[in-house]
Amino acid sequence: GVFAFMLTSLIHYRWIRWGALPMYLGGIVFLILTKFIGTKVYGARSWLHIGPINFQPAQLAVVAGIMVLALFLTQFREMHPMLRLLLSGAIAGAPCLLILLQPDLGEVIIWIPVLLALWFVGGLPLRYLICIILIGIAFIPIAINFGLKPYQQQRITAFTHPDIDKQGSAWAINQSLIAIGSGGWSGKGFKAPNTQIELGFLPATAVHNDYIFSAIGEQWGFVGGVLLIGGFALLLMICLFVAFFAGDQLGLLLVVGITALIFTHIFQNMGMTIAMLPITGVPLPLISYSGSFVLMIMFGLGLVNSVWIHRKVPA
Template identity: 35%
Template sequence: MNGLSLKRFDWTMFGTILMLVALSVAFVYSAQFKSDLEVGSKWWKQLLFAGMGLCAYGVVVWYDYQQFARLSWWIYGGALVLLLMVFLFPKVNGAHRWIPLPGFTLQPSELGKIAVVVALAAFLAAPDRDMDEWRTFWGCVAIAGLPFLLIAAEPDLSTSLTFAPITLAMLLYKGVQRKLLLIGVAVVLVVATAACFWIKFETSPQIEAMAEAERPAVVLPRMPFLEDYQKGRIKVFLTKDYDKGDAGWNKLQSQIAVGSGGLHGKGYLKGTQNILGFLPRTVAPTDFIFCVIAEETGFMGGAFFILLYTVLLGRCMRVSFRSRDEFGRLMALGIGVMVFCHVFVNIAMTIGILPITGLPLPLLSYGGSFMVSTMIALGLVQSVYQRRRIR
């Protein structure tokens, strides 16, 4: 039944969302701060995006989430159409990721993640679905694989890779062909290891210009499957001193920013790595917003933000446990894993334990499509909680 019941509302989840959104606006402001007379405009745009996201959140919560199960294939098909449409527009920064609309740009890959979660949940929750049949496994692979390929072709490999843990978690919960899952995970790990080895030792113009005697002992031909900037990020991660002035600059400066915050930080609007421009202003409000936070609030502030995300993820898992049906349980689980992937990968890349990627931080990083899509996803979780089984 559609409607909104304040008595059945998860106020802890909603309060955590509001706190993260408010802090997002504050630190996006800080990420663009130069002086009292010169501040970028992204902070008020982020406030507008947050308002749009909260409206979308309220609409999704009002609707009975079971209606999304009945519309799951329409939602999935619409997402695929949007993912195909991006290739009709000119590249922006070397990628087909956005659809220009009056006043803003739409990034369909963010909506694609939600569509995959809803479609997988509806597919696996069907009462006549046999989890022991190989068709069930390959059906899930196809549902996640098609948008994966489209997003990877944009290219946006970091976003497309989030489909893997989401699909894996949902399949593990349902017990779908665990032997095939183990084989699939093993194959992925072997391929990823081989790709990293190839990228680390592939040839380059600098190596080719060397004399034969000066070249490294192991030189492999160039890998054709990834863009140069993607391979550069992996080389920076695998090779400590690789290209610190170009491809490795963001990683170096992000680690300096996080480390220089110390225990209590330098203070709000006093982060030198950010204000002096060592941390590039093009990425500080988006992918590297945690660096700004860690520099200004220190270890204690960073731990507080991780605590907020822990609460948010814990509420998602609680909703999954208390759902009245399998569709709601699977959907809450998939969205929780999606949020966790973004949080873990984003923070890990800023401190140097994962390669630099383009995954933003949920509810904190600047961006309209990401903010609204995250709100929609969390609205679906709240909708499940509204109509939970009372225990």
């Protein structure tokens, strides 16, 4: 991850003019392969094994998608707004459709704020964005009732009615709340013997990934949680600072896309552990135990750093 960050930082971000499309198409190919030879985890066939490498193509696809969208919105600024909207929507829609077939709803949801942020900063008329948001909100009940798998509907039910099935679909979210609440002000301590984690009440296979914030809240308490949130807030503010001083539209859109990606992961992961959002299985940036995800985030932060380093360098 550190190597990816350093390498991407040193190379001028305008390399995406020739590198973004191959990465995007590679992500599409990997997503297609995942449908047929991928490994199923928690009901979604979203992991791909290639020799010793194990990764989620959806994470590659979203970073590559941000690069292609930034390039498209920059190069076709004079295109009619509706056509620009439709074509950029198709760029995001292709990987989203393949991810839905896995099905991995959490990774699809990640695309929504990322795409909206790119559209807004990319200069699409606000009235178009408002219409899309309103249509999306109206479509939510239909999607929940007719588009989700039974286990996904159970997660929605566990979110809206956590007391109905405490021993079943709502078990994980209730245990997460207990873990965070029991941490108190300063937590129980790292590797304490009486935690929800050590006692096995939180899913052992997900505690270092989806429920890592629950573990931090229990072991390090309110103080640890606030420090972590503060660290993320500082990171996001630095990214926005870089976006403000970006040398061109391409750099601006790249940074905005990566910032939206990181923010959405943070909000979604923390939100589901404190019952603000349904469980979606989205990792926490730089904290969750996920090699391919950390690599993609560090690659994205490398792009942000490249925009800062090369902001005054002519093309």
